[in-house]
Structure formats: structure tokens, C-alpha cells
Amino acid sequence: MTDTPPDVSIEPARKSFFGRASVVWVIPFLALVIALGVAWQSYSNQGPLISIEFENGAGIAAGQTELRYRDITVGVVEELNFSDGLQTVIAAVRLDKEVAPYVDAGASFWVVRPELTAQGVSGLDTVLSGVFIEGVWDSEIGLPRSVFSGLSDRPLFRPGQEGLQIAFRSTPKGQLSDNSPILFRGIEVGRVGKAEISPNGNFAIAEAIIYEPHGRLITPNTRFWDTSGFSVSLGPTGAEIDFSSIASLVGGGVTFDTFVSGGARVADGTVFEVFPDETTARNSIFNASEVETLEISVIFKDNISGLTVGAPIELSGLKIGAVENVSGIVDAARFGDARVRLNAVLGIQPARLGLQGDVTAEAALDFLKGRVREGMRARLASASLLTGGLKVELVEVEDAPQREIVQIGDSMPIMPDTESEVSDAAATVEGVFTRINNLPIEDL
Structure with missing residues (x-):
């Protein structure tokens, strides 16, 4: 008798993973690969994150506010936080990879906002685009830096500006x-x-x-x-x-x-x-250019009102100084009467006399001494008919008697004067009308 062999369980062969995989699964797999590739590319192209500290964050918004360089967007604000103690605002800005090597210690940043000043309206481009951060740096690659202090205003001097x-x-x-x-x-x-x-x-x-x-x-x-x-x-x-x-x-x-x-x-x-x-x-x-002003005194015989401190002193029509002091003087023993005379202290700038060589107060005094011997005198003259103001003129007087600039010891030198040439406004107007009346109008 023969034995019957036991039954053997036969199982179908197990398919491999690829044999069991459905074509439908390929689609999400490819999508995952593409997403990872895009994420990696985005990460690899991403520039560094820098922090810029400002006094306030008016108009700055995370994810919206741009960083611009020469009107080109080169970054965007990712976060906006307070500093320790809440004293300032720190904007975290993501830079473009291409410009990041140039943003070194010499970079400057400030916020551009619309502003109305006496010089006009600035920041008009922010009306449509919104507030943005403007940056400026040179065109040389430098050591990287991640923390910056923002400026409150646009800088006057910019890197590379001549x-x-x-x-x-x-x-x-x-x-x-x-x-x-x-x-x-x-x-x-x-x-x-x-x-x-x-x-x-x-x-x-x-x-x-x-x-x-x-x-x-x-x-x-x-x-x-x-x-x-x-x-x-x-x-x-x-x-x-x-x-x-x-x-x-x-x-x-x-x-x-x-x-x-x-x-x-x-x-x-x-x-x-x-x-x-x-x-x-x-x-x-x-x-x-003056080391010292030459001070010289003039005592005018004519005591005429109108000369004030600061009145000009002229020589040949050019201003050479100004009156420094005006006072009255009474000296019967000296002048033979008790009449009040006008004493003016003239401050003359030696550089305005056209002297050659070393220009000093002493040289200017020697120059005037020589001119006085030749007939130069000081006189009062009208500076303005409107105000009645006077000025002092240094003029050459023909056939003038021999005079000298007097100086006793360390006292102030005194220059001789001559007859004043003061125009009276009323007399001038009267003279004009007299000339008009004398015109032969009826004979025309």
C-alpha cells in the first residue's frame, strides 16, 4: 500500500514593491520630489538675515516692507520686534544672495516716508508702494555684518559719492x-x-x-x-x-x-x-586778514548830528573802515572857546588801503601821515538823504595848509579835518523846485 503524500499549501509568489506599486502613486511622489527641489533651491538662493535697529517702526510691516538699493528691491522685512527694554524697534531683513557680500560695516539704512518740509514734498513714491527701507553701500566686497543701526534721516554723504x-x-x-x-x-x-x-x-x-x-x-x-x-x-x-x-x-x-x-x-x-x-x-x-585795526581820532569843527557808530569810512569811494565811537568834546584851553565839537574814533582796516608788503596798523599810520602832509583831510559827508545819516570821507584838499597827524606819547593819533559836505534834504528838495520854476515853460 502506498502512502498518500500530505497536501502542500501553495501560496502565490509575492510581488515586489515596484510590482505592487500603482502608477497613481508616482504622481504624489514626483510632486514631493519637486517640492523638495524647489525648497532646496529657494534655501540655497536665500541670502542672510540682517537686523536693523530703528527708533520706531512707523509704516514698517513684516512680509511687506521692502529693502531697496538704487530703487531696486534687494530684500524684504521678515520680522519686526522690540529691542531689550522696548527702547527701539529691530527689523529682520532677508537680503538677496547677490548683494549680501557688499553689505558690510560701511552700509547705511534709513526709512523712506512721505514728508512735507519747507523745501518741498519728499518720498512721494511711497504713496503707492508704501514705506520702504533704503540702503546704500559701496561696490566693494567686505567682511559680512549682521547687525546695523538705522539712520533717522537720509545721509548727506554716501559711499562712492564725489x-x-x-x-x-x-x-x-x-x-x-x-x-x-x-x-x-x-x-x-x-x-x-x-x-x-x-x-x-x-x-x-x-x-x-x-x-x-x-x-x-x-x-x-x-x-x-x-x-x-x-x-x-x-x-x-x-x-x-x-x-x-x-x-x-x-x-x-x-x-x-x-x-x-x-x-x-x-x-x-x-x-x-x-x-x-x-x-x-x-x-x-x-x-x-587783519592783525590789528588802526584807530585814529578826528575832531570835527562842525558838530552835525547824523554820524553814528558803524558809519562807513571811505577813501576814493571805497569803504576802508567804520566809525567805532562818537562823542562830544569841550576844551576851551585847546580850541579857544567852549563850543562842543564832534570827536569820532575811526577804525581803519589797513588791508583796504592797498598797501604792499607787510600790512600792519603801523604801516597804515605811516601811509596816512604821508598823505596828510600832501593835503588829505577827513570830512563829514551825507550818506543818505532819506535818513540823514553821515559818513566820513578821506579826501584830498587843494592848497591845504601844512598839517600833521598829531600823536603825543601812546595817545590816539589825531587826523586833521576839513569843511563838511552835508546836503540838507529840505534844501535839496527846495533847490529842485526852484530849478523847475525857473524852466522857460511859457516860452516853449
């Missing part, structure tokens, strides 16, 4: 306006930065830049003055109204001129004073 960097200091009557133009012959050639009070509080200071190629115009003999607003002066020479232009009248500005030719271009960082007007600026050229 120009002469100077500084301004206001005089007691001059003023400085933020972001005002620097004009020359009516053309803007520079810009004034933000004005600040000096540490001692005596004057205002501001940085400024003169754009190239205009930097060559600035020499040690250049003088700047304020052109904002207008000035009305009523002095010995009459009434004067002065303003530079309508634009500077509203928004302010500074202009300049070089009154004395010669001189090389100044170096960066040179400090200039801003004078209140052109006359003061022009006079400062001579005042600055």
Missing part, C-alpha cells in the same frame, strides 16, 4: 536750515545736512557737501551767507531790501562767493561760518 565735504558754523545773526540747498549764481551746487546745536550751545553746526566738479570753487577766501527770508535795513546809505530768490525765500538756503582771487581748494572737513548777509560776508574777508 564731492567736497565741509562743515558750517552759524554766526550770531546767521541761521542754518536742515537739508537746504547751497546755491552759486542761482544754481544748486551742494546741500546742507541736519543742523545741530554745538556742545557749548553758542552756535549751530551742520555738515555740508559741494558736488563735483564745483568743489574747485571753494578756497580759504570763500565766504558763505544765508539767503533764507529777506532783510530790510535802514542805515546811513538808505533803505535796502535783499533776498536771493523765491525758492530760498520760502525754503531757505546758503550761497557763496570768493571775493578775493587766488587760493587753492580747501581740504575735506574745513569749517566755514555762515554770515547773515552778503555785506557781512564780504567785510569778513578784510577783518579776518
Whole structure:
């Protein structure tokens, strides 16, 4: 008898993973691969994250506010947080990979917002695009940096910008306006930065830049003055109204001129004073070059009202100084009567006399002594018919008797005078009418 073999369980062969996989599964797999590839590409192309600290975050929004360089978007704000102590706002900005190597320690950042000032409206492009952060840096790759302090205003000096960097200091009557133009012959050639009070509080200071190629115009003999607003002066020479232009009248500005030719271009960082007007600026050229002012006294026989401190002293029509003091003098023993005479102290600038060589007060006195021997005298003359103001003129008198400048010891030298030439306003008007009446009108 034969044994029946046991039943053997037969199982179908197990398919491999790829044999069991459905074609439908390939689609999500490929989608996953593509997503990972895109994510990796995005990560590999992503630039570094930098932190910029600002005083406030007005207008800055995470995920929206852009970082721009030369009007091109090169980053975006990812986060906006407070600093420790809630004193400032820190914006985390993701940079583009291409520009990241150039953002080094020399980079500057500031927030651009619409602003209305006396100089006009700025930041108009933010009306449509919104507030953005503007950055500036040079074109050289430097050491990377991740933390920056943002500026409160647009910087005056930018990396790579060509120009002469100077500084301004206001005089007691001059003023400085933020972001005002620097004009020359009516053309803007520079810009004034933000004005600040000096540490001692005596004057205002501001940085400024003169754009190239205009930097060559600035020499040690250049003088700047304020052109904002207008000035009305009523002095010995009459009434004067002065303003530079309508634009500077509203928004302010500074202009300049070089009154004395010669001189090389100044170096960066040179400090200039801003004078209140052109006359003061022009006079400062001579005042600055003087070691000492020559003081000389004149006793006028004619005691005429109208001469004041500051009245001009002229020689051949050119101003050479100003009256420093006016007083009355009575000396019967000296003059033979008790009449009050006018004593004026003249402050003469030796540099304005056209002297050659070493210009000093002593040289100026020697020059005047020689001219007095030749007939020069001091006289009072009308400076303005409108105000009745007087001035002092140094004139040559024909056939004048021999006189000298008298100086006893260390006393002030005294210059001789001559007859005054003062025009009376009433007499002048009367003379005009007399001439009109004498015209032969009826004979015409």
C-alpha cells in the first residue's frame, strides 16, 4: 500500500514593491520630489538675515516692507520686534544672495516716508508702494555684518559719492536750515545736512557737501551767507531790501562767493561760518586778514548830528573802515572857546588801503601821515538823504595848509579835518523846485 503524500499549501509568489506599486502613486511622489527641489533651491538662493535697529517702526510691516538699493528691491522685512527694554524697534531683513557680500560695516539704512518740509514734498513714491527701507553701500566686497543701526534721516554723504565735504558754523545773526540747498549764481551746487546745536550751545553746526566738479570753487577766501527770508535795513546809505530768490525765500538756503582771487581748494572737513548777509560776508574777508585795526581820532569843527557808530569810512569811494565811537568834546584851553565839537574814533582796516608788503596798523599810520602832509583831510559827508545819516570821507584838499597827524606819547593819533559836505534834504528838495520854476515853460 502506498502512502498518500500530505497536501502542500501553495501560496502565490509575492510581488515586489515596484510590482505592487500603482502608477497613481508616482504622481504624489514626483510632486514631493519637486517640492523638495524647489525648497532646496529657494534655501540655497536665500541670502542672510540682517537686523536693523530703528527708533520706531512707523509704516514698517513684516512680509511687506521692502529693502531697496538704487530703487531696486534687494530684500524684504521678515520680522519686526522690540529691542531689550522696548527702547527701539529691530527689523529682520532677508537680503538677496547677490548683494549680501557688499553689505558690510560701511552700509547705511534709513526709512523712506512721505514728508512735507519747507523745501518741498519728499518720498512721494511711497504713496503707492508704501514705506520702504533704503540702503546704500559701496561696490566693494567686505567682511559680512549682521547687525546695523538705522539712520533717522537720509545721509548727506554716501559711499562712492564725489564731492567736497565741509562743515558750517552759524554766526550770531546767521541761521542754518536742515537739508537746504547751497546755491552759486542761482544754481544748486551742494546741500546742507541736519543742523545741530554745538556742545557749548553758542552756535549751530551742520555738515555740508559741494558736488563735483564745483568743489574747485571753494578756497580759504570763500565766504558763505544765508539767503533764507529777506532783510530790510535802514542805515546811513538808505533803505535796502535783499533776498536771493523765491525758492530760498520760502525754503531757505546758503550761497557763496570768493571775493578775493587766488587760493587753492580747501581740504575735506574745513569749517566755514555762515554770515547773515552778503555785506557781512564780504567785510569778513578784510577783518579776518587783519592783525590789528588802526584807530585814529578826528575832531570835527562842525558838530552835525547824523554820524553814528558803524558809519562807513571811505577813501576814493571805497569803504576802508567804520566809525567805532562818537562823542562830544569841550576844551576851551585847546580850541579857544567852549563850543562842543564832534570827536569820532575811526577804525581803519589797513588791508583796504592797498598797501604792499607787510600790512600792519603801523604801516597804515605811516601811509596816512604821508598823505596828510600832501593835503588829505577827513570830512563829514551825507550818506543818505532819506535818513540823514553821515559818513566820513578821506579826501584830498587843494592848497591845504601844512598839517600833521598829531600823536603825543601812546595817545590816539589825531587826523586833521576839513569843511563838511552835508546836503540838507529840505534844501535839496527846495533847490529842485526852484530849478523847475525857473524852466522857460511859457516860452516853449
